Amino acid sequence: MEVRTRAPGKIILAGEHAVVHGSTAVAASIDLYTYASLSFPTHSDNDDKLKLHLKDMALEFAWPVGRIKEALYKLGSQIPSSPASCSPEAMKLIAALVEEQNILEANTTLAAGVSAFLWLYISIQGYKPAKVVITSELPLGSGLGSSAAFCVSVSAALLALSESVNLDFGHQGWLMFGENELELVNKWAFEGEKIIHGKPSGIDNTVSTYGNMIKFRSGELTCLKSNTPLKMLITNTKVGRNTKALVASVSERTVRHSNAMAAVFKAVDSISNEVATILQSPADDDIAVTEKEDKLQELMEMNQGLLQCMGVSHASIETVIRTTLKYKLTTKLTGAGGGGCVLTLLPTLLSGTIVDKVIAELETCGFQCLIAGIGGNGLQISFHSSS
Ligand SMILES: Nc1ncnc2c1ncn2[C@@H]1O[C@H](COP(=O)(O)OP(=O)(O)O)[C@@H](O)[C@H]1O
Ligand SMILES: C[C@@](O)(CCOP(=O)(O)O)CC(=O)O
Numbered sequence: 001m002e003v004r005t006r007a008p009g010k011i012i013l014a015g016e017h018a019v020v021h022g023s024t025a026v027a028a029s030i031d032l033y034t035y036a037s038l039s040f041p042t043h044s045d046n047d048d049k050l051k052l053h054l055k056d057m058a059l060e061f062a063w064p065v066g067r068i069k070e071a072l073y074k075l076g077s078q079i080p081s082s083p084a085s086c087s088p089e090a091m092k093l094i095a096a097l098v099e100e101q102n103i104l105e106a107n108t109t110l111a112a113g114v115s116a117f118l119w120l121y122i123s124i125q126g127y128k129p130a131k132v133v134i135t136s137e138l139p140l141g142s143g144l145g146s147s148a149a150f151c152v153s154v155s156a157a158l159l160a161l162s163e164s165v166n167l168d169f170g171h172q173g174w175l176m177f178g179e180n181e182l183e184l185v186n187k188w189a190f191e192g193e194k195i196i197h198g199k200p201s202g203i204d205n206t207v208s209t210y211g212n213m214i215k216f217r218s219g220e221l222t223c224l225k226s227n228t229p230l231k232m233l234i235t236n237t238k239v240g241r242n243t244k245a246l247v248a249s250v251s252e253r254t255v256r257h258s259n260a261m262a263a264v265f266k267a268v269d270s271i272s273n274e275v276a277t278i279l280q281s282p283a284d285d286d287i288a289v290t291e292k293e294d295k296l297q298e299l300m301e302m303n304q305g306l307l308q309c310m311g312v313s314h315a316s317i318e319t320v321i322r323t324t325l326k327y328k329l330t331t332k333l334t335g336a337g338g339g340g341c342v343l344t345l346l347p348t349l350l351s352g353t354i355v356d357k358v359i360a361e362l363e364t365c366g367f368q369c370l371i372a373g374i375g376g377n378g379l380q381i382s383f384h385s386s387s
């Protein structure tokens with residue numbers, strides 16, 4: 001039996017970073033996915049290893065389960081139905097196991113993802129040999145939530161073949177988890193995100209798990225019934241950055257300037273709430289749609305200004321903002337910033353020729369553009385008989 005899962009990436013329409021400090025944010029899933037597959041060896045395979053194959057990167061890691069047990073026996077066993085945080089002591093032991101795999105210098109940021117995988121694996125499946133294969137359509141470390149999609153797809157695959165979850169293995173095609181299972185996956189994925197991000201808000205794993213468009217504040221999610229067919233151009237500046245470091249830098253600024261930053265976070269909270277209200281308000285004709293888009297553009301511009309206040313913009317992001325402004329279009333960063341991806345709202349009545357011109361100009365700067373479907377499915381799962 002092989003289980004396959006897929007979990008989407010996301011865009012944040014308003015409120016990144018501030019959401020870590022208790023403000024409201026609005027996010028939507030996008031139709032780019034991370035896929036995980038899990039299978040256990042049969043007796044005749046005579047395989048005693050836990051294998052992780054990151055297919056896109058052509059990287060394969062393998063640990064004899066005896067070695068994992070020997071390294072981690074002090075941790076005792078976890079309860080799959082009760083998600084738990086990886087303690088600093090457990091983190092050290094896991095990091096040592098990851099180091100043994102000699103992840104290349106250039107791939108050191110990957111080590112956090114591999115550590116998150118090991119924590120989720122031993123917590124949910126214990127010390128069993130298995131093969132896990134990961135592929136992803138998402139660029140890593142670019143603000144589209146690859147870390148959360150990774151944690152959600154892995155947690156779901158591990159839980160699907162655990163005793164905590166009862167599923168119809170005979171089902172053909174993609175299947176949705178029930179409410180209780182989704183909640184469990186989301187909680188475990190959040191524990192994985194903690195290993196990768198340090199201090200995540202939980203918005204990325206939540207939108208990857210549940211899909212759609214959501215408003216999120218302090219762990220609470222509200223599903224938004226959007227009445228606006230949003231079209232966003234996503235531009236990847238291809239400037240690498242690391243969410244953990246950017247989240248930490250905003251926290252440091254908050255310690256240095258607590259009153260000023262509290263005001264910034266409060267302003268972002270109002271912006272996100274306004275964005276959510278606009279998205280849900282009815283729009284019966286072109287004039288109403290244009291008015292809504294104008295308001296959203298203004299709020300995006302204000303949010304971007306506040307992200308700059310937090311110190312997470314970047315010269316490449318400013319270049320995209322200037323370039324799109326020439327076409328009267330508004331752009332804000334999405335995710336942690338510092339490079340990565342930005343969003344440009346494409347109004348419904350904007351001509352295709354203008355869109356093509358903007359994309360061509362951005363691509364001559366060396367950026368990569370894409371238009372993704374917004375607000376679709378969250379986590380899905382399927383079963384296959386092993387060949
Ligand atoms: N497919 C994947 N395989 C292994 N690790 C992954 C994968 N996707 C994401 N990660 C982990 O998440 C990190 C990127 O997360 P992050 O900095 O939060 O950016 P984002 O979530 O915006 O892509 C990677 O460096 C890696 O540790
Ligand atoms: C900056 C933040 O708001 C979003 C980070 O998104 P990403 O990992 O850059 O895709 C952090 C968080 O909410 O956990």
Ligand SMILES: [Mg+2]
Nearest residue numbers: 145147148243
């Ligand atoms: Mg992330």
